[in-house]
Amino acid sequence: MVVVWVLIRKLNRGGGDGGAVVVVLSATVCCGVTMVVVVVSACFKRSKTFFLVPEAMEITTVFCVLGVAAIFLFNLWRISNRLWFKPKKMEKFLKDQGLKGTPYRFMYGDLKEMTRMMSEAKSKPMNLTHDIAPRVLPFYHKSITTFGKNCFTWIGTNPIVHVNEPSMIRELLANYNKFQKARGVNPFVKLLVKGLLDAEGDQWVKQRKIINPAFHMEKLKHMVPAFYVSCNEMIEKWEKVVNTESSCEVDVWPYLQAFSSDVISRTAFGSSYEEGRKIFELQREQSELTQKALTSIYIPGSIFLPTKNNKRVKDINRQVRDSIKNIINKRLVAMKAGEASHDDLLGILLDSNYNEIKQHEASNFGLSINEVIEECKLFYFAGQETTGNMLVWTMILLGQHTDWQICARDEVLHVFGDKKPHVDGLSHLKVINMIFNEVLRLYSPIVFLRRLIHEETKLGNLTLPAGTLIQINSLILHHDKDMWGDDVNEFKPERFSEGVSKFTKGQVAYLPFGGGPRICIGQNFAILEAKMALAMILKRFSFELSSSYSHAPHTMLTLQPQFGAHLILYKI
Numbered sequence: 001m002v003v004v005w006v007l008i009r010k011l012n013r014g015g016g017d018g019g020a021v022v023v024v025l026s027a028t029v030c031c032g033v034t035m036v037v038v039v040v041s042a043c044f045k046r047s048k049t050f051f052l053v054p055e056a057m058e059i060t061t062v063f064c065v066l067g068v069a070a071i072f073l074f075n076l077w078r079i080s081n082r083l084w085f086k087p088k089k090m091e092k093f094l095k096d097q098g099l100k101g102t103p104y105r106f107m108y109g110d111l112k113e114m115t116r117m118m119s120e121a122k123s124k125p126m127n128l129t130h131d132i133a134p135r136v137l138p139f140y141h142k143s144i145t146t147f148g149k150n151c152f153t154w155i156g157t158n159p160i161v162h163v164n165e166p167s168m169i170r171e172l173l174a175n176y177n178k179f180q181k182a183r184g185v186n187p188f189v190k191l192l193v194k195g196l197l198d199a200e201g202d203q204w205v206k207q208r209k210i211i212n213p214a215f216h217m218e219k220l221k222h223m224v225p226a227f228y229v230s231c232n233e234m235i236e237k238w239e240k241v242v243n244t245e246s247s248c249e250v251d252v253w254p255y256l257q258a259f260s261s262d263v264i265s266r267t268a269f270g271s272s273y274e275e276g277r278k279i280f281e282l283q284r285e286q287s288e289l290t291q292k293a294l295t296s297i298y299i300p301g302s303i304f305l306p307t308k309n310n311k312r313v314k315d316i317n318r319q320v321r322d323s324i325k326n327i328i329n330k331r332l333v334a335m336k337a338g339e340a341s342h343d344d345l346l347g348i349l350l351d352s353n354y355n356e357i358k359q360h361e362a363s364n365f366g367l368s369i370n371e372v373i374e375e376c377k378l379f380y381f382a383g384q385e386t387t388g389n390m391l392v393w394t395m396i397l398l399g400q401h402t403d404w405q406i407c408a409r410d411e412v413l414h415v416f417g418d419k420k421p422h423v424d425g426l427s428h429l430k431v432i433n434m435i436f437n438e439v440l441r442l443y444s445p446i447v448f449l450r451r452l453i454h455e456e457t458k459l460g461n462l463t464l465p466a467g468t469l470i471q472i473n474s475l476i477l478h479h480d481k482d483m484w485g486d487d488v489n490e491f492k493p494e495r496f497s498e499g500v501s502k503f504t505k506g507q508v509a510y511l512p513f514g515g516g517p518r519i520c521i522g523q524n525f526a527i528l529e530a531k532m533a534l535a536m537i538l539k540r541f542s543f544e545l546s547s548s549y550s551h552a553p554h555t556m557l558t559l560q561p562q563f564g565a566h567l568i569l570y571k572i
C-alpha cells in the first residue's frame with residue numbers, strides 16, 4: 001500500500017519518471033523477499049529445529065517454500081531479462097549486422113540523455129537559420145552524425161534503428177503489413193488518436209476504403225467556402241488590430257491555430273461546428289498532457305492510477321467522445337428521417353459507411369459508431385495541428401524572405417484580381433506550390449515516422465530482431481546535404497520549380513506527408529486550405545519578421561514555434 005501511495009505521489013508531482021519505475025521494481029523484489037521470509041518463518045515456527053534438522057520439516061512446507069522461491073526467481077528472471085539480458089542480446093544482434101549505435105543503458109536506454117539534450121536545446125532560441133535539426137531533434141541528430149545514417153539508439157528497452165537511405169525507406173513504407181505503426185508503448189497516445197492512423201492489416205484496408213471518398217477532390221471542392229469563411233474571420237480580427245495604425249506587431253501563431261481548428265470544425269461537422277469548437281479545445285489540452293506523458297517511461301498499468309493527469313485525460317476523453325456521439329446520433333436520426341446528406345466530412349463518412357454496409361448486406365463490413373467517433377477525433381487532431389503549423393512556418397519564412405512574399409502576392413493578384421479566391425484559381429498557384437514544398441521540406445510538421453516489427457524481419461541488407469522500432473527522421477533527411485546539395489539549409493523554393501520528383505530524381509527523400517500506401521489521406525485538404533488562407537492573407541497584408549521574433553522551432557507532437565510568430569503586419 002505504501003509503495004502504491006509513493007508511486008501515485010511521484011506521478012502526480014512530475015509524471016511517471018524513472019524514479020517511479022525504481023519504486024515498482026523495488027516493490028516487486030520486496031514483495032518476493034517478504035513472501036519467502038513469511039513462509040520460511042512460518043515453517044520455522046512449526047518446526048523449531050528447522051535449520052538444524054531439515055529432515056524433520058514437513059514435506060508440504062518444503063514444497064511450499066520451494067514453490068514461492070521458484071515463482072519469485074522466475075519473476076526476477078523475467079524482469080531482469082526484459083530490462084537487461086534481452087536488450088543486450090538485441091544490441092549484439094544489431095552490432096553483428098554492422099550497425100553502430102549507443103550502448104544500452106539499464107531500463108531507460110537513451111531517455112535520460114534525450115530529455116536532457118531536449119531541455120537544453122529548448123532553453124534558448126537559435127540563430128535565424130534553417131539548420132533546425134540540431135535544435136528540434138538534438139539527440140537523434142547527434143547520434144546520426146556520430147554513428148552514421150543507419151544507426152541505432154534506445155527508447156527504454158526498445159532499440160530504434162534509424163533508417164535514412166531512400167531505397168530502404170521505400171521498402172519500409174511500401175510494406176505496411178510487415179512494418180506496422182509503433183504502438184502499445186504508451187496508452188495515452190491511443191486515447192488521443194486512434195482511427196485510421198493507428199489501424200493495421202484488413203482493418204486499415206476497410207477503414208481507408210470507407211474514409212477515402214471524404215478526401216476526393218470533388219468533395220473537397222465543396223469545403224472551399226468553409227475555408228474562406230474561417231479565414232475571413234481571422235483576417236477581420238487582424239484588420240481590427242492593425243486599423244488603428246498603418247502597421248502593427250501581431251503574434252500570428254494563436255490566430256493560425258484558431259483558424260485551422262475552426263476550419264476543421266466547419267468542414268468536419270458543418271452546422272454543428274460550435275459544438276466542434278468545444279471538442280477541439282479539449283483535444284488541445286489532451287495533446288499537451290500526452291506530450292508530457294511521452295517524455296517519461298510508461299509503467300505498465302499506471303494509466304489506471306488515480307493521478308491528477310490520468311483523471312483529467314480520462315475526463316477529457318469522455319467529454320470528447322460524448323460530444324461527438326451526440327453529433328453523430330443527431331445525424332443518424334436525420335438520415336433515417338430521409339433528410340439530405342451533408343457535404344461535410346462526417347456526412348460523407350456516414351454515407352460511405354452506409355453504402356459499404358448495404359453493398360455487403362452486413363453491418364460488420366462498415367464502421368461501428370465507436371470507430372466513426374475515433375475517425376472524427378483523428379480528423380481534429382491530424383487536420384488542425386499540422387495545417388496550422390504549415391501556415392505559421394510559411395508566414396515566418398515569407399516574413400524573412402520578403403522577395404518570395406512579393407512573388408507570391410503578384411501571382412495571387414494575377415490569378416484572382418479583385419475576386420474572392422476560388423477553387424479553380426487555387427490550382428493555378430504555381431509559385432505558392434513551390435513555396436509550400438520548400439516550407440514543408442525545411443519545417444515538416446511531422447519530424448519523424450516510426451514503425452515496429454513483431455518478428456525478425458529483413459530490411460535492405462539488414463536483418464532486424466523482433467521488437468525493433470524503425471525510425472525515418474524526415475526532418476533530418478530533408479536537411480541532408482548529400483541529398484539536397486550544399487544549399488540545403490537555404491530557403492530556395494525554386495528547387496521545386498519542376499516538381500518534387502524531378503528534384504529528388506524519384507528517390508524517396510521528401511516525406512512531409514509520409515509515403516507508400518499509408519501516405520497522408522488529408523494532404524489535398526491541407527494544401528487547399530493553406531492555399532486559400534495564404535492567398536487571402538497576401539491580398540490584404542504585407543508582413544515582415546518583427547525584431548521581437550525569437551527563432552525556436554520545437555516539437556509538441558508536431559513542429560511549432562516555441563515562442564510564437566511575431567510579425568509586423570502592414571495593411572495593403
Ligand code: HEM
Pocket residue numbers: 196197198208378379380382383384386387390444445446449450511512513514515517518519520521522523525526
Ligand atoms: C500540412 C498538413 C499535414 C501534414 C504535414 C500531414 C502529415 C502526415 C503524415 C507524415 C502522415 C503519415 C504518418 C505515418 O506514416 O506514420 C499522415 C497520415 C495521416 N494524416 Fe496527415 N498531414 C497533414 C494534414 C492532414 C489533414 C488535414 C488530415 C485530415 C483532416 C490528415 C489526416 C491523416 C490521416 C487520417 C492519416 C493516416 C493515414 C493512414 O494511415 O492511412 N492529415 N499525415
